Amino acid sequence: xxxxxxxxxxxxxPYKYGFVTDIETEKIEKGLNEDIIxxxxxxxxxPKFLLDFRLKAFKKWQKMKEPxxxxxxxxxxxxxxxxxxxAPKQKEKISSLDEVDPKxxxxxxxxxxxxxEQKKLTNVAVDAVFDSVSIATTFREELAEHGVIFCSISxxxxxxxxxxxxxxxxxxxxxxxxxxxxxxAVFSDGSFVYIPKGVTCPMDLSSYFRINSGDSGxxxxxxxxxxxxxxxxYLEGCTAPMFDTxxxxxxxxxxxxxxxxxxxxxxxxxxxxxxxEGIGGxxxxxxxxxxxxxxxxxxxxxxxxxxxxxxxxYPSCLLLGEESVGEFYSVALTNNLQQADTGTKMIHIGPKTxxxxxxxxxxxxxxxxxxxxLVKMGTKATGSRNYSQCDSMLIGDQASAxxxxxxxxxxxNSEIEHEASTCRISEDQLFYLQSxxxxxxxxxxxxVSGFCRDVFNQLPMEFATEADKLLALKxxxxxx
Amino acid sequence: xxxxxxIKTNKSDDNLTEIQKICLHKLQASPLPNPKSELWRLSNKxxxxxxxxxxxxxxxxxxxIPYPKNSQSTIRLIIGENCQIKLIEKNYSIQQLSExxxxxxxxxxxxxxxxxxxxxxxxxxxxxxxxxxxGLKINGSKIPPIExxxxxxxxxxxxxxxxxxLEKNCAIELLQVNLGKENSSLSQSTFxxxxxxxxxxxxxxxxxxxxxxxxxxxxxxxxxxxxxNLGSLHFKFNYARFEISIKQSAGNAKTNIKGxxxxxxxxxxxxxxxIEFNGPNGFLDQINKSLADDKSHAIFEGSIxxxxxxxxxxxxxxxxxxLLSNLAQIDTKxxxxxxxxxxxxxxxxxxxxxxxxxxxxMRTRGITLTEASKLQLSSxxxxxxxxxxxxxxxxxxxxxxxxxx
Numbered sequence: 082x083x084x085x086x087x088x089x090x091x092x093x094x095p096y097k098y099g100f101v102t103d104i105e106t107e108k109i110e111k112g113l114n115e116d117i118i119x120x121x122x123x124x125x126x127x128p129k130f131l132l133d134f135r136l137k138a139f140k141k142w143q144k145m146k147e148p149x150x151x152x153x154x155x156x157x158x159x160x161x162x163x164x165x166x167x168a169p170k171q172k173e174k175i176s177s178l179d180e181v182d183p184k185x186x187x188x189x190x191x192x193x194x195x196x197x198e199q200k201k202l203t204n205v206a207v208d209a210v211f212d213s214v215s216i217a218t219t220f221r222e223e224l225a226e227h228g229v230i231f232c233s234i235s236x237x238x239x240x241x242x243x244x245x246x247x248x249x250x251x252x253x254x255x256x257x258x259x260x261x262x263x264x265x266a267v268f269s270d271g272s273f274v275y276i277p278k279g280v281t282c283p284m285d286l287s288s289y290f291r292i293n294s295g296d297s298g299x300x301x302x303x304x305x306x307x308x309x310x311x312x313x314x315y316l317e318g319c320t321a322p323m324f325d326t327x328x329x330x331x332x333x334x335x336x337x338x339x340x341x342x343x344x345x346x347x348x349x350x351x352x353x354x355x356x357x358e359g360i361g362g363x364x365x366x367x368x369x370x371x372x373x374x375x376x377x378x379x380x381x382x383x384x385x386x387x388x389x390x391x392x393x394x395y396p397s398c399l400l401l402g403e404e405s406v407g408e409f410y411s412v413a414l415t416n417n418l419q420q421a422d423t424g425t426k427m428i429h430i431g432p433k434t435x436x437x438x439x440x441x442x443x444x445x446x447x448x449x450x451x452x453x454x455l456v457k458m459g460t461k462a463t464g465s466r467n468y469s470q471c472d473s474m475l476i477g478d479q480a481s482a483x484x485x486x487x488x489x490x491x492x493x494n495s496e497i498e499h500e501a502s503t504c505r506i507s508e509d510q511l512f513y514l515q516s517x518x519x520x521x522x523x524x525x526x527x528x529v530s531g532f533c534r535d536v537f538n539q540l541p542m543e544f545a546t547e548a549d550k551l552l553a554l555k556x557x558x559x560x561x
Numbered sequence: 562x563x564x565x566x567x568i569k570t571n572k573s574d575d576n577l578t579e580i581q582k583i584c585l586h587k588l589q590a591s592p593l594p595n596p597k598s599e600l601w602r603l604s605n606k607x608x609x610x611x612x613x614x615x616x617x618x619x620x621x622x623x624x625x626i627p628y629p630k631n632s633q634s635t636i637r638l639i640i641g642e643n644c645q646i647k648l649i650e651k652n653y654s655i656q657q658l659s660e661x662x663x664x665x666x667x668x669x670x671x672x673x674x675x676x677x678x679x680x681x682x683x684x685x686x687x688x689x690x691x692x693x694x695x696g697l698k699i700n701g702s703k704i705p706p707i708e709x710x711x712x713x714x715x716x717x718x719x720x721x722x723x724x725x726x727l728e729k730n731c732a733i734e735l736l737q738v739n740l741g742k743e744n745s746s747l748s749q750s751t752f753x754x755x756x757x758x759x760x761x762x763x764x765x766x767x768x769x770x771x772x773x774x775x776x777x778x779x780x781x782x783x784x785x786x787x788x789x790n791l792g793s794l795h796f797k798f799n800y801a802r803f804e805i806s807i808k809q810s811a812g813n814a815k816t817n818i819k820g821x822x823x824x825x826x827x828x829x830x831x832x833x834x835x836i837e838f839n840g841p842n843g844f845l846d847q848i849n850k851s852l853a854d855d856k857s858h859a860i861f862e863g864s865i866x867x868x869x870x871x872x873x874x875x876x877x878x879x880x881x882x883x884l885l886s887n888l889a890q891i892d893t894k895x896x897x898x899x900x901x902x903x904x905x906x907x908x909x910x911x912x913x914x915x916x917x918x919x920x921x922x923m924r925t926r927g928i929t930l931t932e933a934s935k936l937q938l939s940s941x942x943x944x945x946x947x948x949x950x951x952x953x954x955x956x957x958x959x960x961x962x963x964x965x966x
Contacts, residue, residue: 504905
C-alpha cells in the first residue's frame with residue numbers, strides 16, 4: 082500500500098508567484114453601473130461603437146443569472162464589491178520600454194518574463210498585462226515587418242478600429258453567457274493579434290497576465306484573427322499574488338481562422354489557488370472560443386491548468402468551414418480545496434470537420450476536478466469525426482474526479498468516439514521504479530508526467546518545459 | 562396542476578390509500594418535473610403533456626392484447642388482474658407481500674425520493690390503486706421462470722406497480738413485459754430488493770402500438786453478494802422513458818446491464834440510469850444501445866457514482882449508438898462521479914451509422930444492401946436480446962425488430 086501521506090506531501094508545493102508589487106495604481110471606485118462603464122470607456126478614449134457595445138452587454142448581463150450547473154461550490158460573488166478598473170500609474174504615453182516603471186519590469190523579470198529587449202533570449206514576443214492594463218509589447222517592429230499586428234486591445238481600438246468593429250463579439254457574443262456579458266461590459270485590456278494573408282508568424286506570440294491588487298477584478302479580452310493561409314502560435318501565462326480574498330477573473334478569448342489558417346493557443350494557468358484551507362485564490366471564469374470560419378482552417382487549444390481556486394473554462398471550437406479541424410489538449414491539476422470544471426465544446430457545423438479532445442485530470446487533496454465537454458454534430462456535418470479521450474488520475478481518497486461528456490449527433494454520416502477512464506498511481510509501477518533505485522518522489526513525478534505526455538507533446542517548446550517544471554514543482558517537495 | 566386535479570376528481574379523498582395521499586401531497590409541490598433539470602431537459606414537453614392527457618383508468622378493459630402462448634413451465638402474472646398468489650412448494654415459495662409489509666417498504670422508499678429523479682415514481686404511486694400494486698416475496702431455489710405483465714388500455718392512463726423481495730440465497734429469472742395499446746399511457750414503477758446472495762436475471766421488454774406512451778421506472782437495492790442482471794428492450798413508443806436506479810447498499814455486489822432502445826417515426830425514447838456504489842468491491846458492466854431512424858430522438862444518460870467508501874469498485878459503461886437518418890438525433894451522456902481512489906472506472910460512447918466496409922464486403926459476396934443491413938442490425942440487436950431471459954422462444958424479438966415497421 083502506498084503511504085497516503087507521502088503522496089499527499091508530494092503534491093504540496095508553496096506558490097512561488099504570491100508576492101505583491103508595491104506600485105502606485107490608479108483605481109476607480111468599487112461597484113458596477115452604467116456610469117462606471119462610461120468612465121472606463123472614457124479613460125480608454127474609446128470610440129462610440131465600443132461604448133455602445135459595453136452598455137448593451139451590461140443591459141443583457143443585468144437580466145442574466147449566474148450559472149449554477151457546474152459541479153462547483155463557492156460563496157456568492159458580490160459584483161458591487163469589485164473594482165472594475167485598476168492600472169499602474171505611469172506616464173501618459175510610453176514610447177519605449179525605458180519609460181516603463183522599473184518596478185514593473187522587475188516584477189515581470191521575477192516571474193521569468195523578459196520584457197527588456199536586451200534580455201530577449203527566446204524568440205517570443207510578449208504582451209504583458211498588469212492588472213487591467215497592458216504594460217508593454219515586445220518585438221513590435223520585427224513583427225510589423227511581416228505585417229503582423231500584435232498589440233494591446235486598447236491600442237487596437239485606437240489604431241485598427243475597423244478590425245475591432247468587424248470582429249469583436251462575433252465569436253463570443255455579449256449575450257453568450259453571464260461571465261462573457263460581464264466581460265463585454267467592463268473589459269479593460271488584453272491582446273490583439275492580426276496575421277495577414279499568407280503570413281506565418283515569425284515568432285511565437287505571448288501574453289502574460291498578472292493580477293496585482295486584491296480587490297480589483299481582471300477582465301481581459303483577447304482577439305486573434307488569422308487571415309487566409311496564415312498561421313500563429315500564441316501562448317498565455319497567468320499568475321497572481323496571494324490574498325485572503327477571492328479575486329474574480331473573467332476573460333473572453335476569441336479566435337477567428339479563415340481559409341487554410343491555423344491558430345495554436347496554449348495556456349499555462351497558474352493563478353493563485355488559495356491556501357490549504359481554501360482561503361483566497363482566484364475565481365477563474367473564462368470563455369474561450371474559436372471559430373474555424375474558413376475551409377481547412379485549424380484551431381488548437383492546449384492548456385495546463387494548475388492554479389485558481391475555481392476554474393470554469395471550456396475552450397471551444399465552432400467548426401464551420403469545410404474540412405476544418407479543432408483540437409483540445411488539456412491537463413488540469415487540482416490540489417487542496419481547488420475546484421475545476423473544465424472541458425471543451427466541439428460544434429461540428431460544416432462537412433468533413435474533425436476534432437480531437439485529449440483531457441487529463443489529476444485530483445489530489447480535497448479537490449474536485451470535473452471534465453465537462455460537448456461534442457455536437459449538426460445536420461450538415463457529413464463525414465465529420467470526433468475522437469475524445471478523458472483520463473482522470475486520483476491521488477488520495479478525498480479527491481473527486483467527475484466526467485460529464487455531452488454527446489449529440491444529428492448527422493448519420495459522422496462518427497463520434499468517446500472514452501474515459503479513471504485510475505490512480507499504480508502501486509506495481511511505483512514498486513518497479515523504486516526497486517530500480519528511483520526515489521519515490523521522482524517516481525510519482527515521472528508517472529504523472531507520463532500520464533500527461535500526450536498533452537505536453539502538443540505544447541510549444543517554451544511551454545512544454547514550463548509545464549513540466551510546473552507539474553514537477555507541484556509534485557516535488559517534502560518527500561525523500 | 563392538472564394531473565393532481567384529475568386524480569382528485571377521479572377519486573374522493575376517502576378512497577385514496579395512505580401512500581397515494583403522501584405521494585399526491587409531494588406531487589403538489591412539483592406538479593411537473595423541472596424542465597431545466599438534467600434529467601428532463603431533453604424530454605419532449607408536448608409528448609409528456611400528451612402522456613398526462615388521457616383519462617385515468619384503474620380497471621383494465623377486457624384483454625384484447627395477444628399475449629404469447631403461456632407455457633406450463635413458467636408462472637404468469639398480470640398486474641391489475643386481481644390475482645392472489647400463494648405458491649408454496651418443496652423448494653420454493655412465492656407469496657404476496659402483506660399490506661403492512663408493502664406499505665412499510667414503499668413508505669421507506671418515498672423518503673429517499675427526489676423531486677426530479679423520482680417524479681415518475683411519485684406519479685405512479687399517486688395513481689396506483691390497491692389492485693394495481695403487486696408485491697411478492699420470493700424464497701427458495703429451483704424457482705420456475707416468472708413472467709409479469711403490465712399493460713395500458715386504449716385511450717387511458719394506467720398505473721401499475723411491482724414490488725419484489727428476493728430473499729437470501731434465492732435465484733430467479735423474471736421477465737417483465739410492458740405493453741402499450743393504441744393511444745394509451747402506462748406508468749410502471751418497479752421496486753426490487755435483493756437480499757444477500759440472491760441473484761436475478763431480469764428482462765424488461767416494453768413495446769407499444771400507435772401513439773402509446775410509457776414512463777417506466779426501476780428501483781433496485783442490492784445487498785451484499787447479490788447479482789443483478791438486466792436485459793431491456795424498449796421500442797415502438799411515441800414517448801417512453803426508462804429510469805433505472807440501482808444502489809449497491811453495501812458494495813460487494815454485481816450488476817450487469819444490457820439495454821437497447823429503438824426509435825422510428827417521430828418517437829422519443831430515453832434511458833436514464835444511476836448506479837450508486839455504497840460499499841467496496843462493487844462491480845458494474847453496462848452497455849446501452851440506441852438506434853434512431855426517421856425523425857426520431859433517442860437519449861441515454863448514465864451516471865456512475867463512486868463515493869469514498871466504495872474502494873476497489875470496478876465499473877464500466879458503454880453507450881453505442883446507431884444514427885440511421887438525417888432527421889433523427891441521438892443524445893448520449895455517460896457520466897462518472899468518483900471520489901474513491903482505488904477504483905477502475907471507465908466509460909465510452911460512440912455514435913455512427915452502419916459500418917460501410919462490412920456492408921461493402923457483404924455486397925461483394927452477392928448479398929443485397931437490404932439484406933446486408935439486416936444482417937448487421939441483427940448482430941447489433943442480438944447481443945442485447947440474448948441477454949433477456951425467457952423471451953427467446955416466445956417473443957421472436959429479433960424478427961419483430963427487423964421486420965416490423
